[in-house]
Amino acid sequence: MTDYSDVLDDVRRGMIPAHIYNDRGIFELEKRKIFSRAWIFVGHESEIAQPGDYVVRRVLEDSFIVTRDEDGCVRAHFNMCLHRGMQVCRAEMGNASHFRCPYHGWSYRNDGRIVGLPFHQEAYGGEEGFARKGQRLLPAPNIGIYNGMIFLSLDAGAPPLEEYLGDFRFYLDFYTKQSPGGIELHGPQRWRIKANWKIGAENFAGDMYHTPQTHTSVVEIGLFREPNAQKRKEGALYWAGNGGGTTYKLPDGTLEERLRYVGYPDPMIERMKQCWSAEQLAIIGTDGFMFSAASLYPNMSFVHNWPKVGTSDDVLPFITLRQWQPISEDETEVLSWFAVDAAAPEDFKALSYKAYLMCFGSTGMFEQDDVENWVSLTNTAAGSMARRLLLNSRMGLLADGSEVAPRLSAEQFSGPGIARQGYSEFNQRELLRRWADDLARPSADPAVAAASNGAAANGESRAVSRK
Ligand code: FES
Ligand SMILES: [Fe+2]
Numbered sequence: 529m530t531d532y533s534d535v536l537d538d539v540r541r542g543m544i545p546a547h548i549y550n551d552r553g554i555f556e557l558e559k560r561k562i563f564s565r566a567w568i569f570v571g572h573e574s575e576i577a578q579p580g581d582y583v584v585r586r587v588l589e590d591s592f593i594v595t596r597d598e599d600g601c602v603r604a605h606f607n608m609c610l611h612r613g614m615q616v617c618r619a620e621m622g623n624a625s626h627f628r629c630p631y632h633g634w635s636y637r638n639d640g641r642i643v644g645l646p647f648h649q650e651a652y653g654g655e656e657g658f659a660r661k662g663q664r665l666l667p668a669p670n671i672g673i674y675n676g677m678i679f680l681s682l683d684a685g686a687p688p689l690e691e692y693l694g695d696f697r698f699y700l701d702f703y704t705k706q707s708p709g710g711i712e713l714h715g716p717q718r719w720r721i722k723a724n725w726k727i728g729a730e731n732f733a734g735d736m737y738h739t740p741q742t743h744t745s746v747v748e749i750g751l752f753r754e755p756n757a758q759k760r761k762e763g764a765l766y767w768a769g770n771g772g773g774t775t776y777k778l779p780d781g782t783l784e785e786r787l788r789y790v791g792y793p794d795p796m797i798e799r800m801k802q803c804w805s806a807e808q809l810a811i812i813g814t815d816g817f818m819f820s821a822a823s824l825y826p827n828m829s830f831v832h833n834w835p836k837v838g839t840s841d842d843v844l845p846f847i848t849l850r851q852w853q854p855i856s857e858d859e860t861e862v863l864s865w866f867a868v869d870a871a872a873p874e875d876f877k878a879l880s881y882k883a884y885l886m887c888f889g890s891t892g893m894f895e896q897d898d899v900e901n902w903v904s905l906t907n908t909a910a911g912s913m914a915r916r917l918l919l920n921s922r923m924g925l926l927a928d929g930s931e932v933a934p935r936l937s938a939e940q941f942s943g944p945g946i947a948r949q950g951y952s953e954f955n956q957r958e959l960l961r962r963w964a965d966d967l968a969r970p971s972a973d974p975a976v977a978a979a980s981n982g983a984a985a986n987g988e989s990r991a992v993s994r995k
Contacts, residue, residue: 539964562963563587567689605636722901727906
């Protein structure tokens with residue numbers, strides 16, 4: 529097996545071997561060492577609000593039916609029939625009390641238990657010959673929910689989701705808990721890009737530096753008040769737990785004035801004040817930073833921004849959640865959801881959706897600008913010269929490793945983790961440091977993995993009760 533230790537060492541010092549963005553061997557390693565154990569976002573509870581609602585989502589090659597059973601429990605079943613392995617559910621989403629396999633017709637309740645076997649008596653000798661009791665679709669090894677966001681891990685021994693998220697939860701609340709009822713998701717739009725999955729995750733984690741250049745045309749048409757070079761430079765970057773993101777510096781004002789400045793109506797502001805901690809409110813109201821793009825390791829990202837949606841100068845905020853689902857070393861399926869506070873007024877929701885579609889999603893202007901860079905990078909990373917090139921990802925560091933600018937103090941930035949103002953690539957390095965650490969870990973013992981699968985196959989089932 530190829531030894532990648534030099535590659536990982538280079539990555540850790542911020543010099544990235546260019547071929548990691550298009551390398552079959554690296555991708556195989558990522559599958560085994562990252563996606564076989566990390567917590568991967570698969571959907572939101574609002575997508576399966578009613579008993580029987582389901583969505584079909586993947587963790588790399590593994591398809592799961594994520595459903596709410598009749599008792600209100602959220603479950604994730606491996607989407608493969610126990611008989612001859614047909615994909616049980618072929619629809620992308622819907623509502624069903626049962627799933628019937630299209631091949632020979634075995635059927636399963638939405639809690640995963642097998643219920644129907646055609647010609648059970650004649651073919652199997654009935655219950656005596658083949659007991660249906662205890663037979664169920666294979667459950668995902670691990671399922672966790674935070675603010676309605678449903679995550680799966682293929683590792684039964686993964687640390688609890690909340691521990692994995694760590695202090696990034698503080699920032700997740702800005703995107704996913706603006707009122708006690710939380711957000712609702714619409715979508716996802718899904719499309720494929722010929723780009724490596726890591727590039728989007730890195731970009732959203734901390735690349736404030738690209739905005740004035742890549743998105744020049746969006747700046748020119750005046751869609752945003754903010755993404756000029758000066759404005760982005762004043763923002764703060766933060767990293768906490770397993771995620772990090774970017775912010776914009778807001779003009780002087782009170783908490784309420786600043787939230788109004790980005791387009792939130794007063795009733796929504798009141799609910800945010802009830803929902804967020806004093807420290808969360810202080811980031812906006814006292815420190816003057818408004819959260820923007822962010823990434824959660826390994827492959828989930830968020831955006832919050834506030835374009836002009838009409839002919840006036842008024843802006844309106846939108847939120848998108850997205851996943852960079854790897855297909856191969858040079859292809860990624862993007863899943864992009866529109867997220868909005870469930871308690872928001874209907875006219876706000878409609879305009880916020882329009883704001884999202886203008887900027888992100890399959891037709892979004894920002895999305896199109898970004899992807900052109902990422903496809904080009906991926907293409908160029910495939911050749912032999914890319915194997916000789918170390919990309920410079922050391923922005924914010926001096927040659928001796930000390931930092932160009934001091935970190936923000938607790939008085940300047942009220943959130944957990946480390947925050948810095950100005951352009952830098954600290955967050956991209958944080959993301960890739962986790963990537964390098966995961967790739968360097970010893971492989972999980974296949975016997976242990978098999979044993980945990982066996983426990984699941986024997987009927988052990990994991991579910992998360994409705995909160
Ligand atoms: S493969 Fe599903 S019923 Fe035969
Ligand atoms: Fe961008």
